[in-house]
Amino acid sequence: MIDLLVEIGTEELPPKALKKLSEAFTDGIVAGLQDAGLQAHGVFPYAAPRRLAVWLQGVPVRQEDQTIERKGPAVQAAFDKDGNPSKAAEGFARSCGVAFAALQRVETDKGAWLVFRQQQQGQDTADLFPAIVEKSLAGLPIPKRMRWGSGAAEFVRPVHWVVMLADDAIADAKVIDAEILSIRTGRHSYGHRFHAPAPLEIAKPSTYAEQLGGAYVIARFAARREMIQRKVEALAAELGGKAIMPEGLLDEVTALVEWPVPVAGRFEERFLDVPQEALISTMQDNQKYFALVDADGKLMPRFITIANIESNDVAQISAGNERVIRPRFSDAEFFWNQDKKQPLENRREQLKSMVFQQKLGTLYDKSGRVAQLAATIANQLGVDEKLAVRAAELAKCDLVTSMVFEFTELQGAMGRYYAQHDGEPAEVATAMEEQYMPRFAGDELPSTATGRILALAERLDTLAGIFGIGQKPTGAKDPFALRRAALGVLRILIEQQLPLDLADLLDKAADGLTPQLGKKPDTQEALDYILDRLRAYYQEQGIGASLVDAVASLKPTQPLDFDRRVKAVAAFRALTAAESLAAANKRISNILKKVEGVLPETVNASLLQVEAEKVLAAAVQAQQGKVLPLFAAGAYEDALLSLAELREPVDRFFDDVMVMADDAALKNNRIALLNQMRGLFLRVADLSVL
Template identity: 35%
Template structure:
């Protein structure tokens, strides 16, 4: 066994492509070796700006001889079939073997493949790897580039080192032949280095100022940058992405600290950091008080005799960039945000949803409604509307035009500089949040109202025009918007999704649509998760039967809106599953239907999860399932109606032709004397049902679960002591009705039939 070294050297590889290139190099190498039947040990892959390197451990010197066989057509088959089989397997007719297969002579192609020198396998594999390399962007070069068949590579390929043990693996790609020689650092050691094998590769390059291991270079950048900042009494602003990028730009990283003019600190710190990071790949530092300091750290690719020269050159370049940023900052402030907002009429939000100015007007109406109705407690309606009208104004500023990442943030700065209330400035700044998993969720009332309105408007708008997420495609980030609405709902009170969507639809379609019959039909059912399939079916029916452009358009609106509850339900389930809630418990709550208050829904799911983790929950579930199975077996209908209508007498719902007479007999005193366990269950239900109902009404779902827990012992005793299917039809029917009442009581909290266990 021996080790194999491969180095592919080229002109500078972009830092952003190096991680993917490492992955692709290892994948392609493994694929080639597997196809050739070459077993090997661990594979290590590294990158620098000028090279990709791979070392594979424990490579054999030769592959094992193998025998392959393939079953072909039966003897006597047409010549065309036999010849095709021979051609496919690379054999001649006289090489075929005939074997008996289930009593029928059948041709077999048997090939004995001798072992090969692994060096020869590698000589074929290396060109194949290079030609198959999937660079995100690549180029052709030299005279051969006139042909589209010439090699494509990220930058001109200039060298190949391929050594198995101590032997050269001879190959050639695009006029570049493999060899033992590579190059060291471009400035510190521009001459050739002779590599003896994988054992001395890393250290020989280190001696020539090349750190091959990208992770080692990242560590150097991180540590030396922190040291440089600390030596100046500053704290480095951590930026792992910038650490990786600087390591990808250098083979011998040397972080150096410099200073820029303090006058630039008048510009918002995020602008300075983004300018330094995006344009120059510099780190920034904070002072002891946590404020941005007039310091930057650049990463040189050389150990300079006079580092101050390098620092001064970088300072001048950064100064030019910061001067541009300050110019944008000053120019933008000469125009009020309200004036900037007028320019939003020039920006199309979506061809079917109007301009960004149209969207802002819709957000303002919805946000004000959320504030006025108390859905977002503490949100001042006037401030909320002001923030909503200005929330997108910074999109047309010079600063955001240069740095789109600063949208919202710059609007907050401009609002504060203009003297607008802090609540308005904060809402403009944070209304895009949360933008992804792990992002901060706003809690300030005005911000919550504007953010919620923005995301509801986006969701409703795109569903209205039929732009639904499909599979992995979600071009308008509607899944993310829905999850953000769910997160924001924690700061809301009585957020009825049905009503909020209704108001949002009105802002899209106009007030006249809200009042029509079609609109009212939607309001009745929207967001009742149980009715989703019915809604969609009705929408399709309307679309098929209505005629005329307006009618068809309204049918399409209805169809789009009908899908929103289903979409919300799916997102809620995903969010809760990621939070560690069992999927069956989520289904048990959602199956109840009739609930579109997100806060209440999630509170009920949480309470159910806690309840089912107790012994009471487990045993009550067992009792429920036993009762439900008996009712199902006996064909006892009406459980769902009991749960929904709250009718007092379960017997009135028994699907029995003689129920009327039984009820009449009970009314005349024909009732029987209940057994003790039977009466105990009745008494327990008499207490538990109103207690659970009151708790649900007060949104105290924990207490509702506790009320149900009181039924655990009575139902267990009932099953132990009472014969449900008594020969006396009156007793049997009454006891089945009692079980139906028990099931109905449990259903008020959750559909226990959906719970596993």
């Protein structure tokens, strides 16, 4: 076994891409080793602003010898009528570089074939490693590569050194001599740009991280991230607060520094009059600071930044960061004060100049349609229609404020603040922000009735409109985020228990679009698209596709009802009777498909001759009395659990009764019985799909 190390030393790598680049680099090398028949016992990735590296522990020193086999033409086609090798056979032999006599025969279940077998000696792993690294580098997710100097090499940033070592733990680690990205490999790395700028000779792969640590570089991304999180939490506690540390910001800061040192800063308390979302946004997005909040979640006039240097004068670093943030906060303060001078309602006219989509009109047009649809939904749910309409009319007005123009990610949140300042009802103000919920998978859902209605109406208008003009999303393009919109609609309807019918809502949305488009758009494609998202929705919950398909085959259009059916089928499938009854439903389905004309539905008791069919008929009749009220109440799980009692009479029926009897009356009566029974199951799902 040997250990391998590769380090690509660069100028500062893009911080938002560093983690992904490291993962891809490591995965590419591991895959390359596996393709060569090699596997490391341990894989340790390293990623810092100026380096990507991988230590591979315990890799076989060489490949095993392999038998290479090439399959040629069938023996039947390998000889002509005189028994001489055919042209195809001779051509195959030439392509293998041997005479025809060197080929062998192999017998398979599809006949005999000519094959060429050759023993290939395994290569040294160290000889294979440079090509594996080069292939991994070539496959990195780099949107645009750059060139530097006079060379032809291309990479995400200029490369200054490459370390490549092999260590068998007996002799000293040796440099694997190669040229990677126009740089000759060696054993010299570099530590921190300021604290340890001199060349650093790496002794062996296993000492790499320790040696860099001595040179003020925490090479492992995860270790550096954990250190930053721990130090920020500790400093925040000293300051009497708690740091806000989004995962993305933590990753980005980790990618910016090699030797993290937390430094506290402060800003004037007067800025706290500005909505804290604006201040937090500029701290995180522009300055990469960690904002601090108190025990009540209120923003404190403090922040923590991460320096990349051990300074003898930390106060200078703190003062510099305070100086940089002050003008940004002043801008936010100015925008806030200016925007408050004009109420949201007065900004509606400005929406007439903002195009939503060329064929679907402006945001003003859209807000009118959404208000109309919101009123319909409010009436169906029995909640205040006026609040829903008011929220819809004001929903997009914050988009024309100076604050949202500068901080686009604050749309909705600033709408809430401006609505509160204007004295709008509390639920209307909250709906300004909740209209965008859920923003992403797993995000919170609207908490108010008006927020839920606005979120639904907004998405349904977009879905009906974009599909109505034939601009449905493709695999690569979804400019209006219709996938996210569809999942948002489903989550709100299902998880917030809203008994609304999607087909009806989309039809109402189409009514609103009719004046704009000159005709009423067809919404069937939009409906199918939304319902298709249910597969992914339930997959995340561990519910298999076949259960979803069993319900979807009946085409229910109320997502809440769909959810109850899926949960019922999932519970039913866990029963011991499920497999037998699913098979019986499949068998019944196949029988009924062969019946020509209208299926009989009425069972004539006088035509029941065999005991097994009498028992099944009685059981079906008894179940009808039990489950029909349950179906009416939407208690699908209880209904299926009751129908599971049909297992034994169904099994006995198929054992003892000939359905397709010669006597037409008997046959039709038995078909009617099976049709009745299957009809009960079809009130929930098509179990034959299972």
